Amino acid sequence: MGKWSRAELKESFDKLMDVTDRCFISDPFDLTDWLHCYTDDVVWHDLGSGFNNGWDQELNGRVAVNQWLTASLSAAKASPLNAGPPDTEMKYWPVPWYILDEERGWALCEWQNRMRDPGTGAVFEEKCYSQLIYGGNGQWRFEADIYNPTRLRMMKVRWLNARRQAEAANIPMPPLDLDWGLRLVDQEKELGQSWSREEIQRAFDKYIACAQGKPEDHANCFTDDAAYRELGFGFQNGWQEEIRGRKTILNWFTQRSNTFPDNQRQLVPVSWHVIDETRGWVVFECLNQMQDPGNGTVFQMRSFSRMKYAGNDQWHFKEDIYDPVKMRGMFERWREVHDSLK
Incomplete structure (x- = not known):
């Protein structure tokens, strides 16, 4: 209480x-x-x-x-x-x-x-x-x-x-x-289902673990028709804010995992999360943390995310929101330190 x-x-x-x-x-x-x-x-x-x-x-x-x-x-x-x-x-x-x-x-x-x-x-x-x-x-x-x-x-x-x-x-x-x-415009549609807090928590824990593993495991946490909305860097060099479908999401994860800065990230700490079991939502803060550049300095940047659960350990919606300029600045500072220590 x-x-x-x-x-x-x-x-x-x-x-x-x-x-x-x-x-x-x-x-x-x-x-x-x-x-x-x-x-x-x-x-x-x-x-x-x-x-x-x-x-x-x-x-x-x-x-x-x-x-x-x-x-x-x-x-x-x-x-x-x-x-x-x-x-x-x-x-x-x-x-x-x-x-x-x-x-x-x-x-x-x-x-x-x-x-x-x-x-x-x-x-x-x-x-x-x-x-x-x-x-x-x-x-x-x-x-x-x-x-x-x-x-x-x-x-x-x-x-x-x-x-x-x-x-x-x-x-x-x-x-x-x-x-x-x-008045509200462009209201989101909900599945109209509910799940227990315990099930949502287990699925969220699994998602966080998979997000730090292989792109295939990460993508399998989404439904076939999932929507992923990125309100920071976006997709297609910033011209697109949303992608749909697990295959498209997998392609994006795979591309990111092979390029800087994502290939230099380490674990993605979650500072806090809140579950709304009535709607099957989880809202959380993520610390996008880079690997040790070589001198122990911690480089990270905060972002907020919202996810909607669809059952069977899968999610049908995710939205990330952050300042891409600050995020890019953090990446650049990490690279400067990393390169200076080579």
Whole structure:
């Protein structure tokens, strides 16, 4: 039994979603209620763009969070073309799914970073995974957000182009509309089956073991019609985000296993995982760790993944999300050290 009940966790998570929806479209703009959804000493990790122009990945304290967010929005409003499409027009954060872990007091979720309607009705959004740790009294003491900042920036560019086209056609910006902003698009289909936590755990343990073995064993953990979504480097040099079918997945695994950097990875530690037995899901954090370059230095980079179980020790869906620029930087630093020690 965890320190807090599932009911309290759900109430606090629902409150965070509701307050987020209200505060970020408030006029005059006021984030006071949103900030108080977090403890005074909250720790915030941004594993995408980061803070301080990307040099930091952690903020400590609610005051620091407020200062960072206020400065970011002020800069975007003052010089939107230099800062990229104006972040002040990112108004909605619909949540397609979330998982509560009452044993640890955690909430895991996907937020869609959605821009306001540019005037065409088109939806421009990019996903982010978040890990939240509860601190009691309706407040959260930790948040880690992970996303691909390159994809996020390109989404904003597409939105800005759509807005400029609307302006050229004398189409005004529609008023803010939460019903429009929070509706879910492209919802995933589920199998509608459930399995015991014990079976899912055994299948997950087997998957992690196979993922560190031969490509054939790894691929056999997926169903014939499985979908694999890669929101970091992607496939086909980044032009494709999803592949389908076990044979295609096997070809990709085989190609990776024979080339750098995957042929220099060692075991893939899993920092944590959460099981949702109702849907047959597992969400986990992976430390993509390289082999010892020769001097004992540890090179690794975090990623989050979500998998959907299909029974018989097989999975029918996997999605990985991380910052490919940071991942590539880690690979390059490893190679520099490795080559210097030859």
